[in-house]
Amino acid sequence: MAEVVAAAGDVGTARVVGRSPWALAGRRLLRNRVALAALTGFCVIVVSCLAAGWYADSVAHTHPFESSLDGTTIIDGKESPVMVESTGGLGLGVTPIGPTWDIHHYFLGADDQGRDVAARLLYGGRNSLLIALASAALCCFFATIIALTAGFFGGIVDQILSRTLDVIWAFPVFLAAISISTVALTRGISVGPVTLSASSLWLPILIISVIYVPYVARPIRGQVLSVREKEFVEASIGLGASNWRLIFSEVLPNVVTTVIVFFPLMIAINMLTESALSFLSIGVQPPDASWGTIIADGQGLLYTRPWVAIAPGLMIAATVLCLNVLGDGVRDALDPRARLRMGRMSRR
């Protein structure tokens, strides 16, 4: 086990001996209680969403993807319709039941199809998280590859890749996403042997990951340009290392921390983007749910059943908050400048 030795009389600088940078970063992250709380919160949300099937089948006994316009449930021990026809006045309108706060029977009430909002919230969280995580991973992956190629090789390669990123980034993000989504949802996407149907979750994943590549790639490219000029890279070149070896052994390890810092932040940004697209009906397609689609479902019930829209809104807010705080914690742990801050914190 590594040990930390603080030189006597040198209270201002903690000296760390025998630890890898990753271990140090991990240790710093573990000492950041706020970041840990955020991580715990995020894990709770993920686990809850993964338990969606169990909740729907074994607790609520509902099918969150089937309309239940004629369905009934138990409220205060009595069987009641899920969709209640108005009997007052002119008898206009049919209203879904509101929250029962009974975990076994429509805990958060029903939506306009008579489906259990609580069960859909958990299933919707699965899709929102899946899309956000997968698109963040893809985005960071593509951005890193492009940034390494552009930054390391420079010249015409850099010009072409950088200008392409500029062109993509010149479009307002949501406008670009909406445009691509609208076309893709009309016919699906077919490239060579790969065909994605309009209802495939891969469509929002790919669209969201592509539109944010410039956002991640440009700062990483800047770092690559800087690292490429460092002495240890020059030394490796002098020793006859190949380009690929230089990229993956010398440059990549020195920029990967930036990618790691970006990752949780991109999950949060992508989750908001997915929600916005789904809210506009060009993300996750019905009857699948995501938090964005559930907000859209609840939009028409804001006056009578606001919880249909509020519940997924709260989930998005909580998840994005957790991810942003966690992202800050990861940045503090990995950013060398953060050591000073952490040092000061430890002295207090």
Add this chain to the structure above:
Amino acid sequence: MRHYRIPVAIAVGLATALAAGATGVAKTTPAVSAKPAAADTSAKLMAEHRGGTLKLLAKAAGGSLDPQVNYTLEYWQLYRATQDGLVTFKAAGGDAAFEIVPDLAVAIPKPTDGGKTWKFQLRKGIKYSNGESVTPKDVLYTFERIFKVHTPTAGGFYSVIKGADKCLKTPATCDLSKSIVVDSKTNSVTFHLAQPDAEWLDKLAVPHAALLPVGTPNKDLGTKLPPGTGAYTFTKYDPNHELIMERNPHFKQWSADAQPDGYVDKITYSFGQTVEAQITQIQNGTADWTLESPPADRLNELGTKYASQVHINTQLANWYLPMNVNLAPFNNKLARQAVNYAVDRNAAVRILGGPKLAIPSCQVLPAGFPARVDYCPYTKNPGAKWSAPDLEKAKALVKQSGTLGAKVAVTVANDEVNKAMGVYVQSVLNSIGYKASVKAISGNIHFTYIQNTNNKVQISVTQWYQDYPAPSDFLYVLLGCESFHPGSDTSVNMAGFCNKKINNDMKKALSMGISDPEGALKLWTKIDHAMTDEAPLAVLLNPRQINFLSKRVGNFVWSSQYYMMFSKAWVQ
């Protein structure tokens, strides 16, 4: 007519067939729940209530203001008060509005030459809002203009005019002077048709045949203001903001049945607010009426707190599911019938706001329509009326058809109600053994998208509203062989259905219109039932329109043809 704001070109190919015959349907009275106040234009009432501004609201403008181009109910309601044709639908409440009365013509003539020649005598002394007098030459100019500006119904309605086929091919050089003979001395106009057409008067009564003066540009007027002979005239149009109508300074009432004088001095139509905001404005009395249906979660509030300001009226329209008979699994009649058996029409009614706002239906002709005799084979205890879905029968039919487990995509417009209906249908399809998904696409392209066979739409959710009260407007337009155009965006027979025997029967019914109207109606009834048995579509319901008015609006008159009549309403 398709919907409120979506212009639709009826397939040009329909023209020849529609022109080939006639229905001549009786203007029977459908069941409506109109609450017409005394629609009286007596001098006393006019003196008491004349003046003020009627403030209308809509989410968006209805497009071009050209009466020969616009094909939306949103503006057809306005044209009722600004434009006139030779004849028009009576300015009356309920189904009395289906009666055709002379307008700029002195009387409705009897056709001669076996129904192919119609001679109209024009009234004298009527002026357009720009001060020009109405002349017989305007009639010729107007009908040539129909082809020159590519009126959506040019092929569907007016190709029956002799020589119109050439105008359809080369609109710019359209010359109908030989088939629309103008006699300025006797102030008369004679139409020569290629075939007898008992729906000819209906076609003359719609706004596309409203007269415009010679010299009106032969291109879409767009936002320019068209002159008219009605009680009101357009004085300002900004599609992003508002449309204003004021009294026509040259208007003198010549027939209260055709073009009654209006009570209010000014009508404003404001665009751009959300429906929620519109409802709130009407509640507060800062606006008087909205084109939009109130949001589902405001219905109860309106029905209880504002019941006296709410009017509910039956529309002659269908919400239905066209099933592509040329694509699996619905190329199998049993599969189509299975869908009809499985759909819970009460559930569909609930999505639209409950039983006060829609009526379950399972036949092609809507309730209250001429020739409709209640018929529903797709229900538990089959008979005249739908009672409940028969899921067991539906499942058995799916198995029998060999289509169990087939993938089906339900294509819907992505607005709240249509999407909800699509999700419900998807759920039903899954419950009878299909693997269904929902494809929600923009409402702006949905209607043309589902018509084009290249898009391989299997089943969709859509609506059809009547242009005029004739069974052919539903049966022949939606399911006739001639209205199916593979690869076209204007193939309104979305099911791609073409049954030659039924099609021949429809042509026969069309041709019987003039000689034997009663016989034609009986034949249409038979065709409606035969078409329902073939199940190229699953009709869900007939909707009702909800009109929410401000407290100050009086004399609400609801016409089955044009819905709320603005010139009949008063605000003081």
